[in-house]
Amino acid sequence: MTKKVLLYLRNSADTLRTACADSQRHFAEIFMRKNGWKLELICRDEDIGEVVFTAQPGVHKLLNEIEFGSSDIVLCHTLDRLCSRLPDAARLLHDLTVNGMELWAADPGIRIQTKDLIGYYCNDPGKPLAGFQYFEEMPDGLYDVNDLVPLPYGYRYTGAYDSNGTYVFGFKAGDKECAKVVRRIFRMYADGMSPAKIAEALNAEGIPGPRGGKWRDTTIRGDRNRRTGILNNEIYIGRSWVPGRNYDSAYATRIVSDELWRRVKLRQGLAARGPVGTP
Incomplete structure (x- = not known):
């Protein structure tokens, strides 16, 4: 058959x-x-x-x-x-x-x-x-539309029209105010401030962290090898892992410039060799 x-x-x-x-x-x-x-x-x-x-x-x-x-x-x-x-x-x-x-x-x-x-x-x-x-x-x-996966800090769900004019909800877009915080975190770290000091500064200003909670140094620092944490999430430069294609580019969702990303990676590399910057 x-x-x-x-x-x-x-x-x-x-x-x-x-x-x-x-x-x-x-x-x-x-x-x-x-x-x-x-x-x-x-x-x-x-x-x-x-x-x-x-x-x-x-x-x-x-x-x-x-x-x-x-x-x-x-x-x-x-x-x-x-x-x-x-x-x-x-x-x-x-x-x-x-x-x-x-x-x-x-x-x-x-x-x-x-x-x-x-x-x-x-x-x-x-x-x-x-x-x-x-x-x-x-x-x-x-x-499931009713069970959305949490997006990385700095992004929100919105809608978009496909080629047939159908409105599809669930398109990932940058959140303007949170994106400013992400860029600020990257600049502060690149300029020598530690994740602990960055978290302390953001909490002192009353800026809500991911999911509305307090900022923690681990949220910012994460793990470079596992690509976790604000400073290691490549979505901020418009890259995400896609099975079968290694990395996928979505530059419309970029929040951080390549230059700023490189500055952070350079400082992380130096920090791995010994104490660097603000304690």
Whole structure:
């Protein structure tokens, strides 16, 4: 019996590193012909930024088809073109399995299974998830509009229109006032002030920290190797890790200049060798 395919396409804003929707369809059709499958339906979204998973028109259509349609396979070009986050992929794969459907990626031409997700999304071998096949119960991130993943300090959720004129909520944008605080933190550190002194100064001025709490030196300092903390989060220079593509650029969300970022990295490197700047 010929298997019916639902093809999901996400157009790319960066066609130098990621295939555009037309290219994705071209390679998917070659893959389907090779396997003797039949294209039943196409669901497509525009790459307008970090968006609530189910709010995207193409994904919304896909989820309806999973529940009520007759397709046997959901096919995407690469898994990150469909789901950029582990919780989204895990829940989607669960829903597909419950409905007797399979998830395939045309590149590299494999069926995606639950045991594959951890290795695909978790690039930090120190995380507990890396050694197990079970997912800790947690919020669904961008899977549910009502359960939004917290954004890094300096950003907020807003809406954007896709190419079809559909308003999609969940687009990540800079928060003007908090962005000023982020730049100030970077400048203060680059000029020699310690994270503890920076936190003390911000609290003295009554500036709310992330989630509305008090500023702590650890919130600012973080861990350079693990890319945590205000001073190490590359989202501030418009970079974020995307599975399968290493780093993705979203310069519209940039808050800190490359020059200021380099100054901070230089001081961190010097600080790692011994006491530097304000104690």
